[in-house]
Amino acid sequence: MALLDDVIDASGGMARWNSLNRFTLHLSMGGTLFSNAGHAREFKDVTAEGSTRTQSLRFTGITGGERSGSFQPDAITIENLDGEVLQSWSNPGLAFAEVGPPALADELYLVFFCGVAIWSYLTTPFLLAHPDVVIEELSPWQESAETWRRLRAQFPAHLTMLASEQILYFDESALQRRMDHDLFGMKIAHSSWAHDSFGGIVVPTLRRIQTLRPDGTVIAKPVLMDVEIFDAVFE
Template sequence: MALLDDVIDASGGIARWNSLNRFTLHLSVGGTLFSSAGHAREFKDVTAEGSTRMQSVRFTGITGGDHSGSFQPDAITIESLAGDVLRSWPNPSLAFPEVDPSALADELHLIFFCGVAIWSYLTIPFLLAHPDVVTEELSPWQENAETWRRLRAQFPAHLMTLAPEQVFYFDESALQRRTDHDLFGMKVAHSSWAHDSFGGIVVPTLRRAQTVRPDGTVIAKPVLMDVEIFDAVFE
């Protein structure tokens, strides 16, 4: 069986995924990308509700619980808890990954970044089966005493991603353990572990983004981004 087939089966299977429409997460997001932009606690203990079918995520509880933020490819908004639009950013840039990370000081950019990241986290590996995503299996990677299989993916322009080309690593159980790509001019690796099953869909509940050396090994500090998923519901 091809690597992508193994991976999708290990994550719950394409039939189960295709029966779903939405997800709801309770999570926290942090790291130096946030603290250096003045948002150390902006995404702590928030709710993210999104679509499994299209790129759409709404965050509730940002800015200390006072506001919500919505990500869609054609608009980013910040709203009051009553639903009033406070700020908006129509047609956000597709070239966002090339923007300096200091842009995250603007909450609209921060919501865009988190929306793209969290939606990708929840839809991978199923998104890799999209007909417009081109995948190629690479040579295996040795991680300590383990052998991880790798898949390179090229994403089409109409899908907003943190990078148009990414390399995914999967362990001997076909679970996602790492993703490499360029971000803000850096080579970064998103490590993922502590997988759990939510309604039949297996999700890594811990993720950490760090820079990597030219040989592909991860540099421990700084931690650019930390994501912890406390609970997830798919329906």
């Protein structure tokens, strides 16, 4: 598909992506999903190390730097600085789809949510070329004076995502600027901007989750989640 080809090229190209195995991020996350659940500073100034090839991600420095949290589709763990497992959760995706924002008060739910979100952020748009992901180009979206092109993506059951169907928006430079889907009974948008190149891979360094009006426009407040990536290394 021509649009997906343009998007992948704008983000660094499939050849460069296929040469990579891992990424390491220095980032910070916050917003009302965190503060309302009693975790306002849980993911401030943390390191995230993940695989580009499989759904696997580990956060270091959560809970004020005292713990680590790891995400894989079949297991979530929380560990102390010595690597001792303090809490674990098997097959989290089976329960997560049925819960609402209050569940994020449980630290295991929070690690699951953040793990899925950050892994998908860092692997998109390359993930869209996976043979089991079904994509369809939709009609363009007018965003102020800009025209954004859109893709609908349907993800297979073996990929753990925040939603199985998502709509992604790309600006005139073919860079991702928004992603819409259902979450916790709400229609939400992940806005993204401030793109930067790290080792040849172009990544939005700022992201924000907000709710949507029925006409598809973004509601400014509350801000459900803010993500700032300070640095990224791909290898």
